[in-house]
Amino acid sequence: MNRTVRRSWLIVPAHNEERLELAANSGADVVVLDLEDTVHDSMKHKARENIHDAIGVMRNAGSEVFARCDPELLYADITASVWRGLSGVVLPGLTSAAQIIEADSILSQFESERGVVRPPSVGEVREADDPRGPEQALEIHLSLDAGPANWHAEELIRASDRIQSISLGRADLKMDLREEPSGDLHLLPYLMQRLIVIANALNVEPVGAWWRATSRGLAASYDDTLQAAITGRQAGFRGAICMKADQVAALNTGFTPSADDLSHARAVLDSEPAHTTAAAIATWVLEWSEACTRREQAAVLVRNTGGNDDD
Numbered sequence: 001m002n003r004t005v006r007r008s009w010l011i012v013p014a015h016n017e018e019r020l021e022l023a024a025n026s027g028a029d030v031v032v033l034d035l036e037d038t039v040h041d042s043m044k045h046k047a048r049e050n051i052h053d054a055i056g057v058m059r060n061a062g063s064e065v066f067a068r069c070d071p072e073l074l075y076a077d078i079t080a081s082v083w084r085g086l087s088g089v090v091l092p093g094l095t096s097a098a099q100i101i102e103a104d105s106i107l108s109q110f111e112s113e114r115g116v117v118r119p120p121s122v123g124e125v126r127e128a129d130d131p132r133g134p135e136q137a138l139e140i141h142l143s144l145d146a147g148p149a150n151w152h153a154e155e156l157i158r159a160s161d162r163i164q165s166i167s168l169g170r171a172d173l174k175m176d177l178r179e180e181p182s183g184d185l186h187l188l189p190y191l192m193q194r195l196i197v198i199a200n201a202l203n204v205e206p207v208g209a210w211w212r213a214t215s216r217g218l219a220a221s222y223d224d225t226l227q228a229a230i231t232g233r234q235a236g237f238r239g240a241i242c243m244k245a246d247q248v249a250a251l252n253t254g255f256t257p258s259a260d261d262l263s264h265a266r267a268v269l270d271s272e273p274a275h276t277t278a279a280a281i282a283t284w285v286l287e288w289s290e291a292c293t294r295r296e297q298a299a300v301l302v303r304n305t306g307g308n309d310d311d
Contacts, residue, residue, distance in 0.1 A: 003205060004064070004121055005295035006030050006165070007229075007255035008248045009241040011068065011218070013038035014047035019245075020054055024061040026245040027252065029295065031058040032090055035077045036070040038243075044073070048080035055085040060306065062122055062299030066090050066141060071099070075106055082110035087118055088139030088162070092169055095148045097159035100140070104160040107138050122298050137162055141207070145169020150191055157202050165205035167241060168195055196236040208232055209240035209251070218243040222250045229254020238288070252296075257289040 010028035012019045014035055023031045033054055039047045051067060058065045064087045069077035071093035081089060089107070094100055110116065117136040140162040144150045150168070157163050168191055192208055199206035210231035211217040212224065218241060220228065225247045232240055233255050240251055257265070265282035272279045 003238065003291075005238075005291050006064065006205070006207070007239040007292070008251035009066075009207060009239060010063075010245060010248055011038065011241060011243050012245075013043075014050045014054060014067075015039055015043040017050075020050070020057070022245040023063075024057050026063075026248040027299065028063050028245075028248045029239065029252070029299075030066060030087075031061075031063040032066045032068050032241070033058075033081070034068045035073075035080070036068050036092060048077070051080050052083050055083055059085045059119070059122075060302065062302040064119075064122060066139075068092065069103075074103060078103070078106045078110060082107065082114060082116050082138065084114075084116055085119055086116065086138060088141060088164070090141045090143060092143035092145050094142065094156065095146055095152070097152075097155055100142070100156055100159040100163070103140065104162055107140075107162065111138060122295070122302055139164045141165045141167070143167050143169045144195070150194070153195070153198050154202065157198070157204060163204055165207050166195060166199055167207040168192060192235065200236070205239070206237055207239050207241060208237045209254075210235055210237075218247075220247065222246060225250035226254045252292075256292040257285050261285055262289055 006029045008026075008028045009030040009032055010023055010026055011032045011034050012023040014020070014033040016038075033047075033051055035044065035047050035051075055065045065085060066088050067077070067081035067086065068090040069081065071091065074091075078089065089103070091100070091103055094103070116138065118138050140160055142156060142163050142165075144153055144156075144166060145168065149156060153166070157166065168188075192210070195208065196206045209225070209228035211220065211228045220242075225242065229240060229251050237255070239255055242248065242251060262285065265285040268278050268282035269286075272282070
């Protein structure tokens with residue numbers, strides 16, 4: 001099991017002190033400090049000013065930290081975001097490889113100028129003499145929130161080795177592809193399945209949940225969020241994005257195998273030959289469950305000991 005456990009990605013407007021406090025107490029695996037959609041133009045300066053300190057607060061609360069940058073203000077937002085403790089950036093609205101290459105270049109510039117590397121997973125310690133390599137570069141999470149971006153997804157992902165995870169921008173896709181009167185977007189199930197296939201083929205993490213049309217998606221209730229996470233995990237996702245702190249527990253629960261899942265996996269391993277697909281899936285379920293448990297224990301340790309000394 002070599003993937004970082006990131007079951008919940010909580011987006012929080014970086015200018016909003018109340019929402020930042022809720023995020024720090026949410027238990028999110030990832031907190032995304034937003035400089036884009038949830039921040040009015042008049043509050044951009046405050047949001048950028050908050051990023052540096054907010055990174056430390058969220059890390060000390062046991063969360064990884066990403067920053068979501070506005071594609072039209074990319075240089076300014078990356079300038080405000082690249083500080084020690086940051087794991088990466090979320091980039092929405094990009095539709096060409098050239099834009100991704102530009103973002104990669106800007107990240108490289110500030111990594112070099114500020115001596116920033118991607119921190120180890122929460123609760124882990126990097127030794128002072130550990131060599132620095134490409135695996136310590138800040139990540140890019142690519143949000144495919146337009147029709148052209150989805151169509152050219154493979155080309156966009158290949159444009160930078162920093163891209164380690166991808167998701168769909170459901171709200172923007174609705175405007176781009178037109179929803180049905182019922183609220184359904186008839187292409188969305190296809191796009192989610194396609195996203196999973198492409199992500200697995202290119203060895204990046206697909207991020208998403210199987211939201212119902214009436215669930216309000218990223219701002220859904222606990223029950224709707226839990227069901228979307230469970231169905232999403234069954235489809236091939238291992239984490240999803242949300243907008244409300246009270247959705248985090250539902251995502252963490254839904255993307256963690258249940259007791260019934262574990263019992264079934266053990267029964268499969270007792271009855272199936274080790275080389276079968278069923279046995280491989282059962283082994284994955286057990287390993288993923290152990291990884292989730294380790295992640296939760298590490299977050300508790302970080303919170304109880306006053307934060308990370310690893311970055």
